[in-house]
Amino acid sequence: MPDWGFGLLGGLMIGCAAALLLLANGRIAGISGILGEALAGRRLDEGLPFLAGLIAAPGLVGLASRAPVIAPAAPLGLVIAGGLVVGVGTRLGSGCTSGHGVCGLSRLSPRSMAATGTFMVVAALTVFVTRHVIGGL
């Protein structure tokens, strides 16, 4: 199967997972929202099983298939800085790729369209600067 086929299949699985959480639990499958709520000790009855499944399922499949290590290639300082701004930014902006990108865009929410457009453009600009202006990162 070509890469786009795996992308489409994986995307359908993500969409079905989000649809299940919405229709069964009445909850939006935004990862930063679910993680942020769980860290604050709220809605743990749903948040902990969701996060456990999210971590365990790919971990077990990767282990069973002896998959190679998947890790960011950025230098340590950028990994830490990147993690911090992703954490602060997703809470400040109330969502990430899943909450705004998948769940919000699919209901044509104006806020999610604005947020998704913003993080896509800023991320693409960041990659442009690090790869084509500064280079070597």
Add this chain to the structure above:
Amino acid sequence: MRGLTAGLSGALFGLGLYVSDMVNPARVLAFLDVAGDWDPTLAFVMAGALIPMAVAWRVAARRGRALCGAEMPGPPKGRIDGRLIGGAALFGLGWGLVGLCPGPALAIIGLTDANGWIFAASMIAGMLGWGAAMAMRSRPA
């Protein structure tokens, strides 16, 4: 019941990230690198994910309540403010620097090395720091 469906949803979400290769920072950065050797795979991931969710929102509007009895999330609020755009811009900066957003950062915990764990820990620290700052702000002076 709510815990079971939440666990199933999380597992399917994680497997979808894995199958689509959205867990791979190199592929994410190749998608974001529109001026380089562009990799369109993540556009297919997004398209695939939007289809079931668009159907689910229609079903949700007709049913009114979730299977567990909970109320459905309210209609989207239209206010686009500096907090939304500023937060999204910060998130985009970190996403573009490293190639990981919150879902993949968690999904690779069992597959990654120290660099991946440090990213997840930094992300959690950022969320906790934001929560602590908000709690201090809302406390009466």
